[in-house]
Amino acid sequence: xxxxxxxxxxxxxxxxxxxxxxxxxxxxxxxxxxxxxxxxxxxxxxxxxxxxxxxxxxxxxxxxxxxxxxxxxxxxxxxxxxxxxxxxxxxxxxxxxxxxxxxxxxxxxxxxxxxxxxxxxxxxxxxxxxxxxxxxxxxxxxxxxxxxxxxxxxxxxxxxxxxxxxxxxxxxxxxxxxxxxxxxxxxxxxxxxxxxxxxxxxxxxxxxxxxxxxxxxxxxxxxxxxxxxxxxxxxxxxxxxxxxxxxxxxxxxxxxxxxxxxxxxxxxxxxxxxxxxxxxxxxxxxxxxxxxxxxxxxxxxxxxxxxxxxxxxxxxxxxxx
Numbered sequence: 001x002x003x004x005x006x007x008x009x010x011x012x013x014x015x016x017x018x019x020x021x022x023x024x025x026x027x028x029x030x031x032x033x034x035x036x037x038x039x040x041x042x043x044x045x046x047x048x049x050x051x052x053x054x055x056x057x058x059x060x061x062x063x064x065x066x067x068x069x070x071x072x073x074x075x076x077x078x079x080x081x082x083x084x085x086x087x088x089x090x091x092x093x094x095x096x097x098x099x100x101x102x103x104x105x106x107x108x109x110x111x112x113x114x115x116x117x118x119x120x121x122x123x124x125x126x127x128x129x130x131x132x133x134x135x136x137x138x139x140x141x142x143x144x145x146x147x148x149x150x151x152x153x154x155x156x157x158x159x160x161x162x163x164x165x166x167x168x169x170x171x172x173x174x175x176x177x178x179x180x181x182x183x184x185x186x187x188x189x190x191x192x193x194x195x196x197x198x199x200x201x202x203x204x205x206x207x208x209x210x211x212x213x214x215x216x217x218x219x220x221x222x223x224x225x226x227x228x229x230x231x232x233x234x235x236x237x238x239x240x241x242x243x244x245x246x247x248x249x250x251x252x253x254x255x256x257x258x259x260x261x262x263x264x265x266x267x268x269x270x271x272x273x274x275x276x277x278x279x280x281x282x283x284x285x286x287x288x289x290x291x292x293x294x295x296x297x298x299x300x301x302x303x304x305x306x307x308x309x310x311x312x313x314x315x316x317x318x319x320x321x
Contacts, residue, residue, distance in 0.1 A: 008034040020074030081106035111295035123298030129276035135268035151221035168217035181209035190312035
């Protein structure tokens with residue numbers, strides 16, 4: 001699709017469950033998109049979502065109409081790789097929900113398929129598009145210590161994977177985007193509580209530039225918490241993802257007077273993060289410059305998350321032996 005082509009991007013959504021239905025809702029509301037079809041193996045679900053937006057309801061991605069430019073893929077993670085590969089081979093741009101794949105091999109294969117097809121492959125790390133995150137990152141210079149808490153009440157959704165891949169990966173991706181350094185080491189702990197997967201996890205990341213990040217995720221909390229704090233030399237930044245609010249405290253030094261701590265709110269325009277993400281994806285489909293999360297970045301976040309998962313699993317095996 002040429003950058004000069006200003007017609008709406010023709011798009012479909014594959015998988016219209018708890019998250020995919022919102023992809024469909026937003027595409028249907030955007031003037032720069034034209035929702036053509038929704039796909040779900042539960043055809044009754046597909047029909048219900050399709051009826052809301054006046055589009056085709058399909059049971060398989062193989063039945064997608066030919067006149068498409070792009071798709072969102074929001075099926076279970078285990079099904080991402082073959083569907084994404086098939087869509088890329090058709091010449092479609094793809095936005096795949098996080099985590100981008102079940103394994104590193106699948107994720108790497110997806111990025112190679114995108115390179116061969118010459119089409120955008122974007123990964124749905126929605127927090128990168130949260131307005132408060134975008135506003136805060138402009139104030140981040142050289143993080144020394146980062147702390148995140150992502151806690152949620154228990155639901156059945158997402159329990160097919162560990163809390164690391166369900167929730168923590170959001171914060172891992174944001175941290176990796178803020179710290180311009182490779183990870184030197186990871187120390188992780190996790191416990192099972194209500195499922196046979198890890199429900200509570202903590203990871204401590206040490207980067208080669210000496211920055212440290214402490215990341216906590218739980219899906220059995222009594223309250224919903226989504227917070228990130230960044231500590232730098234002479235400044236401290238705190239944001240609330242859910243409220244889209246933030247504040248920065250800076251140590252101000254002036255000749256002849258004691259140092260002063262200045263509190264400043266971080267201004268951000270309120271916008272649904274998923275809408276911001278989908279609009280950026282549509283711009284990338286047009287060939288315009290857009291701040292998307294690339295397949296390579298999605299692969300790095302997945303690699304980090306799987307290191308945390310494996311470390312927790314190894315500790316559990318050692319305890320049992």
